Amino acid sequence: MPVQAAAWLARDWVGAGPLDLSGVGVIVPTRQSGRRLREALAEHAAARGSAVLAPRVVLPEDLLVAPGGLAAASRLETQLAWAETLRSADLEDYRAVFPIDPPARTFGWAARLAAQLQRLQATLGENGLRLRDVVRRAGDGLPETTRWTQLAELEQQCDRVLAAAGRCEPQAARLAAARNAVWPEGCTRLVLLATPDPLPLVVGVLTVLAREHPVEVVVFGPPGREEDFDEWGRPRESAWSHRPLALADFGSQVHLCADVADQAARVVQLAREYGGPEGALAVGVADADVAPALESGLRGAGLAVFNPGGRPRQRDGLHALLAALVALVREPAFEAVQALARCPDFLSWLATRAGGDFSPAAALGELDELHARHLPATILHALGHTGRRPAARTVLEGAQGLRDRLLSGEFPANAAATLQQLFGARRVAGGSALAESAEAWMEVLREAAAARENFAGLTAAEWWELALSRFGESLGFEPRPAGAVDLLGWLELLWEDAPHLVVTGLNDGRVPETVAGDPFLPEALRARLGLKTNEARFARDAYLLAALAECRRATGRLDLLVGKVSAAGDPLRPSRLLLACEAAELPARVAALFRPLSAGRPGLPWRRAWRLLPAVEPGPTRVSVTAFRDYLRCPFRFYLKQVLKLETVDPAKSELDALDFGTLCHAALEALGREPALRDCTEAPVLREYLLAHVDRRSRERYGPELTLPLIVQLESARQRLARAAEVLAEQRAAGWGVAGDNDLERKFELRLGAITVSGKIDRIEHHADSGAVRVIDYKTSDQAVAPPAAHVRSARRDETAPDWARFRVEGRDLVWTDLQLPLYLEALAGEFGPAATAGYFNLPKAVGETGLVLWEAYDDTWRAAARRCAEGVAAAVTAGTFWPPAELPAREEDDRFAGLFHHGTADSVDWRGAP
Known part of the structure; x- marks a missing residue:
């Protein structure tokens, strides 16, 4: 098409x-078509050994130049005027527009509704209308x-707000330009070239201009079919709405694809076949969701790759930085500091x-640690916990300084000064993406200043929100x-002359x-x-698709890709244009377009890209009691956690985890036991008051006075559990049970097992005060009460793989150890209290009615010997470095912090080179 136009x-x-x-003066539909026209003219002249003095190439909307002295408001000014109008209006006078009052008439509500009304004005403006013209x-x-009458009244109020500021509403300015159409200066001819969908308002301007000088209308189409188009080159609905789509070979040209990825894969395969696809292959993007x-x-x-339509600035690194600010x-x-700290700039x-x-890695690590331990709500609260976290303090102080x-x-x-502060010491290459984005942001700031x-009357946050929204809506080129392979929009394809054209996303809608x-x-x-209707769009698109097919019928190739589902996974219908055919051919097309398609292109089997190679370290000589549970669960995960000291970080943590919650309750119970005046207390209200006061004080110290809703709920749960625990403690003290001194609380011990x-x-x-009996208690704050044997x-199992030393038989049952916590407690105290001591859990579950002691009454010499054997095993x-093979845990195994490292099996995911 560009060659013919030239x-x-x-x-x-x-x-x-x-x-x-x-x-x-040449009017073309898009910027890309203007670029292709200039290229074609240069090539046309160069082929004859000459040059070209290029025409003035403009878009249709470029003809809408407001008369002198009429200052059109910017989009931002118009949005602000609408917001002011909406916030000051008495909604009782506009019940047809606002049948229900909004929850709050905030600036955010007004700004969002203002943007919607601006879009409505722009749509009506396509045919030279304003809200007041609708009725x-x-x-x-x-x-x-x-x-519509009430909307028109609101529009008039908005006009008055803009007029007071010396501005004219943009659509009103466009209408004034249409009424005062001026022939383009310096042009002796005006050509509307292959533009099948000019705005009705532009057609009105051309109609006025044609009264003074002829306006030439050039249509790309078959000779002798001029009646298929109106006087301005627009396809007539009567001629195109029912015209069959003639394809040389429907079966080989139309391809049903499973999804977006399948369409992309087909295009990539074709591009690879060409080697250098420029000039030979063009790609059309009818569905913007396919472009990424x-x-x-x-x-x-x-x-x-080149996308002439531009890239949304929401993808820019600068946009991420501005959003964090x-x-x-x-x-x-x-939370805002965390987002800002993840911006490289x-x-x-x-x-x-x-x-x-300053170490960025150390800063991010300290911020994660601070977040996990203290869940700070504010910068001030976080600064109170940075005593041993200097890098985190640097980040927080820097963020606070920027905020000030x-x-x-x-x-x-202040926004311009802040960015100058951030980038003042850096050299940004001209023409780079950052430089281009920065200039676009400065343009937004200039618009905001005006x-x-x-x-x-707007707050700083409101100004920032508006400016960021304006920046994010813009496109970067x-x-x-x-x-490069050009990714062309649907309306640009008529101007593409590559012999092979692939159109993706040819779906209805x-x-x-x-x-x-x-x-x-x-x-x-x-x-x-008189606005564009779906019928008019159908006629336009039927013409465009027919033109794309016809110009490649003899020498070229057209491939049309139809998706079954969208990028979001929603089902899609094939374009209705593909069903425009003779009745005899329709069944075959329907069968081809709606056939089942279980998968995309023939997929390669899943293959592991690499295997993890852990560092080889000797086993530890010192372990905690809880580490035995880790080893019994999975030796390799024990290695990752206890030897390599790997930990996971939850950057989205917003509430206490199980360890945090347990520590909070444990600390209150320990503090109660260390109060000599309360050790013999049998009054539950007194014990409850102490426990709750301690929880409140400890939570304020660790989490600050301003708590989030999840924390409030969790702390209330802790209070309820401890309130019930106070009753149980009072009952047990009345029955003769109590601690003898501080040595009976949080007692530390060491136990030698071989080299460990x-x-x-x-x-x-x-x-017990009377019998002298001893019992060892471990607090459990899990969601459900648990009995010691079950834990x-x-x-x-029938196919049991646990080592022999982890298995034993008792009372006719074959059992396997999963934890050794209470047995090791009793083993460590055996020299002091002998084998008569018992052990159990003090359960503090969600169901407070289940709070209480559960003792391991059946723990006898058989159990003790089996536990000792397992612990020694x-x-x-561990001493021998036996950390392999790993346990293949179920996919839904709880507390598998390393599950994300292993895909399709732990053993297959790791290249283990540890000691045998």
Whole structure:
């Protein structure tokens, strides 16, 4: 198509001198089509050994130039004017628009609704209408006359707000431009070139201009079919809505694809076949959701990609930094600092400011540790816990300093100063993505500065939110890399002359484009207002697809990819255009387009990309009591945790984990036991008051006075459990049980097993005042009450793989040890109290009615001997470095912190080279 367009424009050129088109104004549909036209003209002239004086290439909307002296408001100013109008309006006067009051008439509510009304104005403006014109243009029988009348009144109020600021609403400015159409300066000819879908408002401008000078309309289509288009080159609905789509070979040209990834894979395969696909292969993107997968796939294949439609700035690193700063301005939350600390630009600034003494890795580690231990809500709270975390303090102080700067002075001056502070010491290459994004952000700040002169009263956070939204909506345009594969939008494909064209995402709703469920403009009203309807879009897209197929029928190839599901996994329908055919051919097309498709392209079997290679370290000579449970569960996971000291970090942690919750309750019970005046107390209310006061005090020290809702709920659960524990403790003391002194609380011990030293800490040792009996108590704050045997052993399986020393038989049952905590406690105390001591759990479960002591009454010499044998077996295995093979834990195994490291089996995921 560009070649034909260039030839048509140069049809009167005989080759003497340069091709002079400087006096010609050419209207094209998109920027990409304008670029292709200029390239084609240059090639046309170069083929004849000459040059070209290029025409003035413009888009249709470029003709809408507001008359002099009319200052059109920016999008930001218009949004602010609408927001002010909405917040000041008496909603009782506009019940047809606001049948229900919003929950809160905040600025955020007004800004979001303002953006929606701006979009409505823009849609109506396509045909030269404003809100106040709807009732008149729609005529009698409009069912929502009152609603549109009230919307028009709100629009008039918004106009008055803008007028007071010396501004004109943008759509009103466009309408004024249409009414005062001016022939483009310096042009002797005006050509509407292959633009099948100009806005009705632009058509109105061209109609006015055509009264003074002829406007040439050029359509790309078959000779002799001029009646299929109206006088402005738009496909007529009557000619195209029922025309069959003629494809040379439907079966080989239309490809049903399982999903977005399948479509991308097909395009990548074709591109690889060409080697250098530039000029030979073009890719159309009818569904924008397919574009990210295409870009990723082509780049992964080593091919350059160019998207002339631009990239959303939400993907920019600068946008992520600005979003983190917005969160920091909104409130001094620790969560905002965490997000900011994950922006490389912020960390680079901190490192520069610290003069090389700052480690980003150490800072992130300390922040994660601080978060996991204290769950700070604010920067101030977090700073109170940075005594031994200097890198975290540097981050927090840096974030607080930025926040102070962002809140001082006025927006946008403070925003510009903050970014200058962050990037002042860095050299940014001109033309880089960062430089281009920074310039776009500065343009937004200039727009905000102009708006602030007339719209005051917004908070710093509100200004930041507006500016970030405006920045995120904009598009970034990068230079086209050499040899790139262009990802072209649907309306740009008519201007693509590559012999092989692949169109992806040819699904209903995308092609033909469909508008459904519009809250203001249903299809019937669109037709009455002269706006683009679904029928008009259908005719346009039917023409475009027919043109793409016809121009490659003789020499070329067209492939159409139809997705079964969207990127979000939603089912898709094939484009209705593909079903436009003769009745005899329809069954075959339906069968091809709706056939079952279980998978995408024939998939390769899953294959492991690599295996983990752990560092080889000798086994420890000192372990804790709880480490025995780790080894019995999985020797290799024991190695990762106890030898390599691997830990997981939950950056999204928002509440106490099981360890935090247990520590909080344990500390209260320990403190109670260490109060001499309360050791003999049998009054539950007194004990309860002490326990609850201790929990409140400890939680304030660790988590601060401002608690999040999850923390409040968890602390209340701890209070309820401890309140019931106070009753149990009072009952047990009345029955004669109690601690003799501080040595019976949190008693530390060591136990020698072969070459291994076992260390532990016993929560509570109780003595009976009359009998002298001793019992060892361990507090359990799990969700459900548990009995000691159930926590320590399980039944042997038919295909049991546990070592012999972990198995034993008691009372006719074959059992396997899973934990040795209480047996090792008793073993460590055997020299002091003998074998008569018992052990048990003090359960503090969610169901407070189940709170109480559960003793291991059946623990006898048989159990004791089996436990000793198992403990010695674990110690010997650790000493020998026996950490392999691993246990293949069930997929839903609880507390498997390392599950994310292993895929399709632990043993197959690891290249174990440890000692045998």
